Amino acid sequence: MSVFTYHLVKTNFFSALKILLFPPKPKNIPGLIHAETMTAMTLGSPIFSPSRMLIRQIAVFAQWENESDINHFLAENSTGKILSKGWHTRLTFMRKWGKFNKFEIPDETTEFENPDSPVVAVTIARMKFLEIPRFIQWGRPVEKLVRDHPSTTLSLASIKFPNTVSTFSIWKTQKEMTDMVHGHSKVPKPKRHADAMKERDRKDFHFEFTTLRFKAISEFGEWDGRSNFIPNLNNN
Template sequence: MTKNPILPQEIFSFHSFGLPFYQIPFYLFGKRRYKKVKGLVHSEFLIPMSLGLPLFSWKRYKISGLVLFALWQTEEDLNQFLLSKESKWMQSGWHVRLRMIRRWGKILELAEATVFGRTSNPDQTTISITLARLKLTELLRFTKWGKPVESQVKNHPGKQMAFAAFRPPRHFLTFSIWKTETDIVQMVNGNDPRKDGIEHREAMAERKRKDFHFEFTTLRFEILGGNGLELGINSKSV
């Protein structure tokens, strides 16, 4: 008799939460405090940023809180974390639970993460997350080509929510929620320049010519659930 294979139970989560300013450095740079959290495979704390605003505008940087992107061995590990004192500040924010369905590029810490087949309808809400480790010598080029893409994403009709985040000096993330997976594909490819724009397509061509990063990955997720985020999201339980 053939045994059924044991399917991976891993789950990603993304959190947005407020906390006192003096606490921010401890979360950004004190990763040691989370190394003993049960079931936590990898975590990224970053400062959120609004898209489309000038780099030197204080309104761009949301220094009253942080975001957390994390990979867990199981959903139960995530549940236990959210009940622990380590998640004290996160409990007043929002989070979404995610299953990875697409991956391009590679970040070492997430190289072994499972890419699942999509179980929900592609016409349902989809989340895209990009992680980048910038070459500091490419900062000016990265800014030149990245700023137009910010405006393209911000103004796209298929976008429900979008923002960026960073951890000094070289770690960057983008988080966006889309009405459908097709909307993401159209934006990336610039299928209809009048609606989708071509800035992302041009920036990717420039990155291919001479990379801005030493590590880069774009991930797509279906939504399994969450708490505190009201966007009319079509979610499903695990």
């Protein structure tokens, strides 16, 4: 079974630009199935603000044949060496909604044995250009909901021009995440996510879109001076 990774690193402007212009490609990296390389954003921040586009902060979401290929990439590849200075988690796929090309996402789903298990969620989409203003209108309230939710230990967004957007979040329990999705969280305006999904069903914002749910295998390094984001996780 393949392994997914999510990487976050803060680096200098020129290293970040190099990674964005020359992202990891499967033809050049053994064991890499696909990777999306993006610039990190602060969830819920104003559209025109320095925190909306954090050019020196890189997010990479990738799928690999196995963990030994990940280790080799981080130790030997020039981009991998930069990413190794940040934080990353290794993930086992559980289930999906929607579809996104290039990743080899299984059709089979796996359920968590315990609804109180921590869960990692990734969304990724290719936007329809004419729908971007409407997406922002409905999306920013959802970003704030996830950002401020007491059950997330880490949450952020990312973007790759011209039209790829993504979110990443770690939840203390699967139940708390699904409660948020369905509008049952005990927070102000809990139905923001559910309302946005209804609007998307009415008229789609995206060419392609998927929501992925994972179980974390391990995590490494630090992000924003913190580590151990995933509860009850014993690294291999």
